[in-house]
Amino acid sequence: MVQQLEPVDVVTVGAGWTGGIIAKELAQEDYQVVSLERGGERATEDFFTVHDELGYALRYKLMQDLSKETITFRNAVDDTALPMRRYGAFLPGSGEGGAGVHWNGQTWRFLPYDFEIESRTIDEYGEEKIPGNMQLQDWGISYDELEPYYDAFEYTAGIAGQAGNIEGEIQELGNPYEGPRSREYPLPPMMETPVLSRFKETTAALGYEPFQAPSANLTEQYTNPDGVQQGQCQYCGYCERFGCEWGAKASPITTVLPAAQETGNFELRTHSDVVELLYNEDEQRVEGVRYVDRKTDEVYEQPADVVALTAYVLNNVRLLLLSEIGEPYDPETGEGTVGKNYCYQNFQASARGFFDDEEWNLYMGAGALGASIDDFNGDNFDHSDLDFLHGGNVALNQTGDRPIANNPVPEGTPSWGSEFKAQSIDNYHSSVSIAAQGAVLPFRENYLDLDPNYTDQYGRPLLRMTFDWHEQDRNLVEYIGPFLEEIMEEMGADTVDASTSLEGSFDITPYQSTHNTGGAVMGSDPAESVVNNYLQNWDAHNLFVPGASAFAHNSGYNPTGTVGALAFRAAEGIQQYLNEPEILAAPEN
Numbered sequence: 359m360v361q362q363l364e365p366v367d368v369v370t371v372g373a374g375w376t377g378g379i380i381a382k383e384l385a386q387e388d389y390q391v392v393s394l395e396r397g398g399e400r401a402t403e404d405f406f407t408v409h410d411e412l413g414y415a416l417r418y419k420l421m422q423d424l425s426k427e428t429i430t431f432r433n434a435v436d437d438t439a440l441p442m443r444r445y446g447a448f449l450p451g452s453g454e455g456g457a458g459v460h461w462n463g464q465t466w467r468f469l470p471y472d473f474e475i476e477s478r479t480i481d482e483y484g485e486e487k488i489p490g491n492m493q494l495q496d497w498g499i500s501y502d503e504l505e506p507y508y509d510a511f512e513y514t515a516g517i518a519g520q521a522g523n524i525e526g527e528i529q530e531l532g533n534p535y536e537g538p539r540s541r542e543y544p545l546p547p548m549m550e551t552p553v554l555s556r557f558k559e560t561t562a563a564l565g566y567e568p569f570q571a572p573s574a575n576l577t578e579q580y581t582n583p584d585g586v587q588q589g590q591c592q593y594c595g596y597c598e599r600f601g602c603e604w605g606a607k608a609s610p611i612t613t614v615l616p617a618a619q620e621t622g623n624f625e626l627r628t629h630s631d632v633v634e635l636l637y638n639e640d641e642q643r644v645e646g647v648r649y650v651d652r653k654t655d656e657v658y659e660q661p662a663d664v665v666a667l668t669a670y671v672l673n674n675v676r677l678l679l680l681s682e683i684g685e686p687y688d689p690e691t692g693e694g695t696v697g698k699n700y701c702y703q704n705f706q707a708s709a710r711g712f713f714d715d716e717e718w719n720l721y722m723g724a725g726a727l728g729a730s731i732d733d734f735n736g737d738n739f740d741h742s743d744l745d746f747l748h749g750g751n752v753a754l755n756q757t758g759d760r761p762i763a764n765n766p767v768p769e770g771t772p773s774w775g776s777e778f779k780a781q782s783i784d785n786y787h788s789s790v791s792i793a794a795q796g797a798v799l800p801f802r803e804n805y806l807d808l809d810p811n812y813t814d815q816y817g818r819p820l821l822r823m824t825f826d827w828h829e830q831d832r833n834l835v836e837y838i839g840p841f842l843e844e845i846m847e848e849m850g851a852d853t854v855d856a857s858t859s860l861e862g863s864f865d866i867t868p869y870q871s872t873h874n875t876g877g878a879v880m881g882s883d884p885a886e887s888v889v890n891n892y893l894q895n896w897d898a899h900n901l902f903v904p905g906a907s908a909f910a911h912n913s914g915y916n917p918t919g920t921v922g923a924l925a926f927r928a929a930e931g932i933q934q935y936l937n938e939p940e941i942l943a944a945p946e947n
Contacts, residue, residue: 360648365661366390368932369647370668371632371677374456375918376904376925377668378614379511382584383929385623389936392660393624394649396631397453400611405601411760415599418445420460422452427814429672433826433863435689435803441812441820446867447702448874449599450670454628455611457670457872458918462598462725462757463574463607465517466915467508467923469736470501470537475911478737479747487747492830493692493699493800494747495910498882499891501537504923507930509540511922515608516580516588518545519572533569535732545577548591553718553790554729557754560849566731571753572919573726574608584617595758597725607725629653633816635665635681635901643900644683650816664932667903668925674907675806675877676821684888684897687805689824695888696878697806700823701912703873704750704796704831706860707839711851712768716788723758730754734794734838735914746833750796750914752842759786766791769855792845794838795871797914801828806877826864835860873917875909880924892931892942893924899941904928 367389370377381391413419422428430439451457471478476494479487488494511517521542522532547570550558558568575591582588589606597607605612618624629652636645636659646661667674678684678696687698730753732738741747759766765782766789772778809822839858846854881887884896889908895901904925906917913920931942 368664369662370666372669375458378610379925380929381618382614385618385621394630400454402605405603422450430809430822448872458610464726464916465919468913471736473497491802507923507926510926518577519543520547571728575724595723671874671907699800699876701798701875703871707835708793709842709846709856710791711846712853713788714852720759723756728755748797750794754792798912832860875906875912878907879910880908893928
């Protein structure tokens with residue numbers, strides 16, 4: 359029997375960065391907010407014994423349980439998709455704080471070019487520059503419009519960095535390619551280690567413009583605008599796939615969720631698995647959500663004036679499809695919007711250097727300790743004679759080489775045995791890599807839908823992912839890869855193993871990044887998007903869907919900074935809607 363609960367102002371489906379930001383912002387304005395999180399409770403003290411590489415990094419203690427819910431995957435429409443039974447390319451989190459607990463902390467703003475990529479590409483190169491099956495589109499918002507929300511996220515999280523552009527004035531030591539920001543980062547950048555110095559000196563000598571990467575690993579003790587205190591990073595090297603026992607890696611459980619709790623207007627219900635959005639198509643609204651208590655198997659319906667769908671990218675799209683909100687995307691006709699423009703990240707251009715006479719203590723580090731160049735990102739270089747668009751941020755990151763997973767050996771070394779062991783030990787502190795974090799642009803054949811064959815523990819269809827590389831991706835790697843090889847050679851490596859080509863189809867089995875994007879994209883036209891620029895759903899006006907599912911493509915950066923900015927934007931839109939229910943942004947056409 360379904361139990362009916364008392365209505366609330368706002369319910370969020372998930373309690374990660376997006377759900378936490380919306381909960382904090384609305385609870386501070388005296389709205390009653392409930393966050394439903396299907397995983398368990400988490401707090402900083404849970405990670406006092408976190409340096410368990412086997413348990414967290416290899417056995418995925420903080421990740422979604424694939425035996426209960428997973429996705430199916432195929433490379434092409436004509437293939438049969440199969441379930442992902444073991445973790446590989448990406449790692450969706452579960453529990454309070456979501457993936458914001460186990461992330462590395464690399465926090466970027468997308469380029470102004472990203473938000474107007476279609477119109478800027480046409481203006482600069484003509485319509486013929488865009489391949490016929492590439493579904494490039496503007497986001498319905500400009501960088502300048504989003505800048506205040508980026509600023510709010512950075513000061514809430516305590517991001518450490520060096521500004522490169524303050525109100526149009528280029529700053530020394532920062533990223534000269536970034537969009538104008540209203541002020542400096544709240545904290546100074548992370549330390550410059552010897553290997554980062556070598557990278558910066560080398561790239562500068564080659565004519566590039568290096569800078570220290572922005573970081574949510576806090577460089578000083580910090581009290582944010584909500585009065586929440588955070589610790590200082592100890593460079594222990596246990597960031598990605600781990601929680602931080604120092605409270606020194608900004609996460610929802612150290613920032614926005616405590617601030618929401620402090621108001622007395624917020625309730626977090628863990629082990630609460632939302633299975634349906636209660637959609638009233640005639641009224642174009644959702645009445646609330648239906649969820650299952652995972653501890654008791656009891657089913658509840660939670661009515662709300664506004665529902666914020668703040669789960670992970672893949673779960674956002676799946677719940678929209680399961681609840682029959684919006685028209686599912688059809689790759690054959692190109693019609694429909696839900697599931698459209700699924701994108702990922704392209705890390706295939708890289709170079710690893712082996713140095714015979716160096717010792718860099720690479721077991722030390724932090725998730726976002728790195729140095730970068732943006733000379734090959736976005737449209738920061740001329741694409742007139744190139745057969746691809748966009749590019750990628752190039753970085754050398756010192757995240758901390760933990761002993762089980764990090765065994766760098768030159769190409770041709772056996773994968774086990776005495777030679778492997780000797781080479782691994784010899785190169786452990788003297789081998790480093792650089793990589794381009796390549797943008798992935800949307801293609802007609804890459805999308806998300808419901809699988810017709812496989813179901814989850816409740817009998818609901820699993821989400822099906824159809825994705826493969828295109829010539830755009832291969833050409834990007836072939837262009838940028840040789841530059842990375844040159845940088846590593848100039849850094850003085852005695853041996854360089856470089857990846858300068860992308861062969862075959864996308865492989866979902868090796869880890870690459872948890873940078874899934876798209877499927878519920880934002881825009882100014884309901885025929886091409888799922889949500890408007892306040893992240894408000896076109897088909898259910900009291901439903902807001904922030905997060906990376908709203909990305910119309912994926913840039914050459916980590917997504918979390920833009921996810922945070924969009925969540926602050928959505929929170930503002932929700933408050934406007936609660937005051938005066940209506941569509942907040944009308945189509946331009």
